[in-house]
Amino acid sequence: MAEPLHIGLLLFPGFQALDVFGPIDCLNVLSRTHPLTLSILSHTLDPISTKSPLHPTSISQTINPTHTFSSPPPDIDVLLIPGGLGTRLLDSDPITASIAFIREIYPALRYLITVCTGSGLAARAGVLDGRRATTNKRAFRDVAAWGGERVEWVAKARWVIDGNVWTSSGVSAGIDVTLAWIAHVYGEEVAQGVADGIEYRRVKDAGDDPFAEVYGLE
Amino acid sequence: MAEPLHIGLLLFPGFQALDVFGPIDCLNVLSRTHPLTLSILSHTLDPISTKSPLHPTSISQTINPTHTFSSPPPDIDVLLIPGGLGTRLLDSDPITASIAFIREIYPALRYLITVCTGSGLAARAGVLDGRRATTNKRAFRDVAAWGGERVEWVAKARWVIDGNVWTSSGVSAGIDVTLAWIAHVYGEEVAQGVADGIEYRRVKDAGDDPFAEVYGLE
Numbered sequence: 001m002a003e004p005l006h007i008g009l010l011l012f013p014g015f016q017a018l019d020v021f022g023p024i025d026c027l028n029v030l031s032r033t034h035p036l037t038l039s040i041l042s043h044t045l046d047p048i049s050t051k052s053p054l055h056p057t058s059i060s061q062t063i064n065p066t067h068t069f070s071s072p073p074p075d076i077d078v079l080l081i082p083g084g085l086g087t088r089l090l091d092s093d094p095i096t097a098s099i100a101f102i103r104e105i106y107p108a109l110r111y112l113i114t115v116c117t118g119s120g121l122a123a124r125a126g127v128l129d130g131r132r133a134t135t136n137k138r139a140f141r142d143v144a145a146w147g148g149e150r151v152e153w154v155a156k157a158r159w160v161i162d163g164n165v166w167t168s169s170g171v172s173a174g175i176d177v178t179l180a181w182i183a184h185v186y187g188e189e190v191a192q193g194v195a196d197g198i199e200y201r202r203v204k205d206a207g208d209d210p211f212a213e214v215y216g217l218e
Numbered sequence: 219m220a221e222p223l224h225i226g227l228l229l230f231p232g233f234q235a236l237d238v239f240g241p242i243d244c245l246n247v248l249s250r251t252h253p254l255t256l257s258i259l260s261h262t263l264d265p266i267s268t269k270s271p272l273h274p275t276s277i278s279q280t281i282n283p284t285h286t287f288s289s290p291p292p293d294i295d296v297l298l299i300p301g302g303l304g305t306r307l308l309d310s311d312p313i314t315a316s317i318a319f320i321r322e323i324y325p326a327l328r329y330l331i332t333v334c335t336g337s338g339l340a341a342r343a344g345v346l347d348g349r350r351a352t353t354n355k356r357a358f359r360d361v362a363a364w365g366g367e368r369v370e371w372v373a374k375a376r377w378v379i380d381g382n383v384w385t386s387s388g389v390s391a392g393i394d395v396t397l398a399w400i401a402h403v404y405g406e407e408v409a410q411g412v413a414d415g416i417e418y419r420r421v422k423d424a425g426d427d428p429f430a431e432v433y434g435l436e
Contacts, residue, residue, distance in 0.1 A: 007277070017246055018416055021239035024279060025389070028235055028268060031276040038277035047282055050246060058249040059225070059256035061242060062282045064265055137417060171243070171416035172393075198236060199355060199388035199429045211417045
């Protein structure tokens with residue numbers, strides 16, 4: 001696939017910073033040699049904070065969207081959905097809007113990539129129905145209860161590919177699923193070049209996941 | 219050290235996203251159980267972009283500072299300096315201002331932590347004089363030439379500790395140096411809890427660095 005891809009990044013208050021910037025920094029590096037477009041989508045154009053209402057005293061950062069869910073660019077090829085404590089507020093306006101946007105855009109996507117509890121939002125949107133998927137291991141049982149009964153949740157997996165849906169385990173697993181996706185789309189040499197550029201030791205085996213055991217899922 | 223620490227994050231245009239958000243997300247998670255304060259400092263309060271003038275067509279994100287270098291909070295304990303292609307513009311206003319700020323604040327710090335080519339800015343500020351330090355491995359020779367002749371640059375190191383200065387290798391090494399620093403300050407159990415929370419396989423040996431060989435430094 002030589003043509004430039006348009007990446008959409010979905011954001012909501014209380015996103016986990018590394019869920020976003022692990023994958024996105026791989027794509028930043030990739031885009032130095034392979035042109036990409038990035039749009040950052042949220043329910044508002046105001047800055048979006050990593051701070052979750054569940055941890056109001058934690059430190060936080062804000063990043064800036066480029067589009068709202070109601071005015072997305074027309075040609076997004078790949079949607080990246082992070083997780084984070086913000087996903088827990090399932091009835092909040094930003095999360096309700098995120099789930100509606102995922103449901104609306106999914107049929108037009110070439111790829112959907114989720115990190116951490118982001119797969120819980122995809123499950124709520126119904127786009128994981130009948131698919132195999134994984135999620136954050138500490139939150140595994142919680143996510144499976146968020147309307148994900150029609151999903152075949154895989155406990156021991158760094159990431160899971162089912163059709164055009166790539167779901168990964170918690171936080172740093174987003175780096176590995178993104179490098180695996182880059183290898184799939186652009187070739188192994190390009191993916192290894194990105195990994196070397198960020199001095200990251202890839203997990204190359206999607207089943208290599210010690211954290212299922214750490215969190216008592218085996 | 220039980221009391222809350224005040225973390226300062228230094229930002230400049232063209233910072234590497236994961237240099238910032240690897241360490242910062244470890245601190246975000248830490249701050250859920252161990253109170254911290256974070257200030258984000260730059261030459262302006264305008265949003266700061268990851269985009270480097272060296273790669274004007276690459277995709278980018280912006281994050282928002284909380285303070286300028288000219289009006290910093292008075293009580294920063296720990297300064298975190300990321301790297302990125304923006305560091306290459308040594309004569310630009312933001313980098314000149316960053317170096318001056320590092321020089322000014324260093325004597326009041328408890329700890330200085332650098333990621334990637336961020337150690338090159340610390341070297342230019344003179345605060346690495348007579349110290350052992352490391353940096354990004356692909357940029358190793360360049361950084362050593364940025365006025366770092368009085369620094370003992372260590373090629374094969376994931377990170378190096380010399381006094382209160384913790385310098386790490388490229389990009390993802392920032393996660394490992396931060397977890398090592400958390401272990402030092404808060405204890406090993408706290409550090410491992412953060413690592414498990416982000417499902418990250420720590421490099422625990424500061425000398426375990428395959429990227430020195432990848433980039434022909436051995």
